[in-house]
Amino acid sequence: LAKTTQPISMDSYEGQEVNITCSHNNIATNDYITWYQQFPSQGPRFIIQGYKTKVTNEVASLFIPADRKSSTLSLPRVSLSDTAVYYCLVGVTSGTYKYIFGTGTRLKVLA
Amino acid sequence: NAGVTQTPKFQVLKTGQSMTLQCAQDMNHNSMYWYRQDPGMGLRLIYYSASEGTTDKGEVPNGYNVSRLNKREFSLRLESAAPSQTSVYFCASSEWHPNTEAFFGQGTRLTVV
Numbered sequence: 536l537a538k539t540t541q542p543i544s545m546d547s548y549e550g551q552e553v554n555i556t557c558s559h560n561n562i563a564t565n566d567y568i569t570w571y572q573q574f575p576s577q578g579p580r581f582i583i584q585g586y587k588t589k590v591t592n593e594v595a596s597l598f599i600p601a602d603r604k605s606s607t608l609s610l611p612r613v614s615l616s617d618t619a620v621y622y623c624l625v626g627v628t629s630g631t632y633k634y635i636f637g638t639g640t641r642l643k644v645l646a
Numbered sequence: 647n648a649g650v651t652q653t654p655k656f657q658v659l660k661t662g663q664s665m666t667l668q669c670a671q672d673m674n675h676n677s678m679y680w681y682r683q684d685p686g687m688g689l690r691l692i693y694y695s696a697s698e699g700t701t702d703k704g705e706v707p708n709g710y711n712v713s714r715l716n717k718r719e720f721s722l723r724l725e726s727a728a729p730s731q732t733s734v735y736f737c738a739s740s741e742w743h744p745n746t747e748a749f750f751g752q753g754t755r756l757t758v759v
Contacts, residue, residue, distance in 0.1 A: 567745045578650075578736050578750025579689070622688060626744050633705060634744050636681075636689045 539625055539637040546643045553610045555640045557623035560604050566626035568599060568606045573620045573639075582621075583608070610642075618644045648672055652737050652751035659727040659758045667722040667754050669737030677743035678720035679704075680712060682733040683753075689736065695720055696743040727758045 539559045547553045559568070567586050571579035583590060585597040585606070596609040610617060623637040653668045671678065676697045681689040681704075691704030695714040709731060711723045720739075724731060734755050740748040 565745075569747070576753070578738070578753055579748075580750070581747040584745075584747065634691055634694070635705065636691075639688045
């Protein structure tokens with residue numbers, strides 16, 4: 536069964552860098568890896584997307600190793616407002632193609 | 647700019663009743679999606695429409711039907727609601743499937759009693 540797994544939860548302090556990993560062993564060859572942020576009672580919101588190596592935008596960085604079987608979302612200097620659930624999203628092939636969200640990582644930022 | 651609009655926001659159904667969840671986007675996107683999210687769980691894809699005129703099953707299509715009415719609108723129908731379909735439903739759209747940023751609606755909280 537194709538799965539996309541993440542740590543269930545993480546705690547961090549304000550100002551620290553947070554790295555959240557996603558494992559996607561069966562990622563489809565041509566698919567990107569996308570990360571979303573979700574606050575309670577809201578729909579997910581796009582953070583960053585990449586295909587390989589490293590991508591950086593104004594809010595995060597995404598690191599993807601050469602085999603693309605995992606990815607790491609890096610949030611620099613988190614603040615209390617970064618407390619949310621973070622999901623990776625990939626297309627996976629395990630018999631058939633499926634477009635699957637990861638299990639989600641609940642990040643709690645402490646003062 | 648409204649983005650993705652879902653109606654209704656809340657709904658309570660009795661087992662066996664039917665209903666249609668409506669979704670519309672104003673971003674001229676080609677692809678649209680329906681997800682469900684159960685308490686403490688991630689999002690699971692029910693159906694998607696990669697482009698106008700096409701629909702495909704996602705991870706959990708059983709008990710649902712969809713209609714891509716036009717480029718803007720993508721509806722989700724529950725023909726005979728079951729308690730197992732109690733969930734929060736999210737509609738999303740993206741320029742293309744699968745490799746472009748998706749924009750999500752605010753969700754529909756459905757309870758089946």
